[in-house]
Amino acid sequence: MDGAERARRFLEHVREGEYFRLADGRVIKNLRELAILLDTLSEDLFRQHVSEVKNDFADWIEQSIGDAELAARLRLSTDYNHFREAVHDRISELEAELLAEKMQEDLGGKHEHEEREADLNSVVDDAERLLEEELRALEQELSMREETPSEGEASRTLPPSVTSHSLSSSPPPAQPAGVEAVPQHEPSDQRQDGGVMLPPPQADCEKQFYWTDFLIGLAAGVLVGVLTAFLYTLLTSGGP
Numbered sequence: 001m002d003g004a005e006r007a008r009r010f011l012e013h014v015r016e017g018e019y020f021r022l023a024d025g026r027v028i029k030n031l032r033e034l035a036i037l038l039d040t041l042s043e044d045l046f047r048q049h050v051s052e053v054k055n056d057f058a059d060w061i062e063q064s065i066g067d068a069e070l071a072a073r074l075r076l077s078t079d080y081n082h083f084r085e086a087v088h089d090r091i092s093e094l095e096a097e098l099l100a101e102k103m104q105e106d107l108g109g110k111h112e113h114e115e116r117e118a119d120l121n122s123v124v125d126d127a128e129r130l131l132e133e134e135l136r137a138l139e140q141e142l143s144m145r146e147e148t149p150s151e152g153e154a155s156r157t158l159p160p161s162v163t164s165h166s167l168s169s170s171p172p173p174a175q176p177a178g179v180e181a182v183p184q185h186e187p188s189d190q191r192q193d194g195g196v197m198l199p200p201p202q203a204d205c206e207k208q209f210y211w212t213d214f215l216i217g218l219a220a221g222v223l224v225g226v227l228t229a230f231l232y233t234l235l236t237s238g239g240p
Contacts (some may be wrong), residue, residue: 003096003097003100003101004098004100004101005096006094006097007093007097008098009066009095010031010065010066010067010070010094011030011031011032011091011094011095011098012030013029013030014029014030014064014065015064018060018063018064020034020035020056020057020060020064022045022046022049023048023049024045027058028060029059030065031065031067031070031090031094032091034057034061034087035063035084035087035088035091038080038084038087039084043080044082046083049203050078050080050083051078052078055075056072057074057083058071058072058074058075059071061074067090069088069090070086070090073086073090074086074087083085119232119236120229120232120233122230122238123228123229123232124225124229127224127225127226127228127229128225130224130225131218131221131222131224131225134217134218134221135217135221138217138218148169149216154187
């Protein structure tokens with residue numbers, strides 16, 4: 001039995017059949033009630049229970065409460081003031097042991113709370129780190145895609161020697177004598193007005209898709225971090 005548990009046992013009520021009954025009929029159930037009684041107890045009533053041949057209070061404290069140490073102190077003298085001071089001092093000692101236990105529990109709870117807070121901060125830091133890594137990867141991918149021309153942009157880039165004028169004004173090859181000329185059809189990549197028909201602009205659409213992917217990744221990373229921190233707080237919110 002440790003000090004706090006012993007103190008708690010010595011200060012609590014004794015069993016109902018072991019109450020101390022004074023000569024005047026009053027009943028005492030624990031040490032605190034005895035200390036209060038001794039502050040107002042008359043000398044005559046005190047002597048009915050404490051004398052050179054008997055010590056009813058010491059016997060009750062040793063047998064019913066179980067505090068042999070206090071009982072031994074009370075048997076050292078039959079003086080009323082010594083008796084009263086001994087009981088008060090013993091109660092102060094026992095309460096100090098309970099207070100020390102309470103302070104130790106509070107300190108342990110504080111340390112446990114600090115550990116939980118540190119774990120939560122670690123989870124948040126990990127989520128932020130993962131989010132930063134995801135953002136850097138998305139930025140690198142976006143930069144690489146912007147530097148590399150897409151297929152649509154490559155098909156729209158024509159050599160300097162090939163212009164709409166050269167395509168539209170080049171004369172058809174001469175036909176041999178006696179051979180009927182075959183009607184020339186405009187190539188599929190030319191418009192009727194002689195201009196070059198270019199593919200639809202795709203780069204702008206692709207950039208728009210890149211930014212959409214980037215924003216979706218950013219939102220997903222932030223959401224994962226916030227949900228992780230919230231769930232961890234919810235699971236450990238039992239308090240110290």
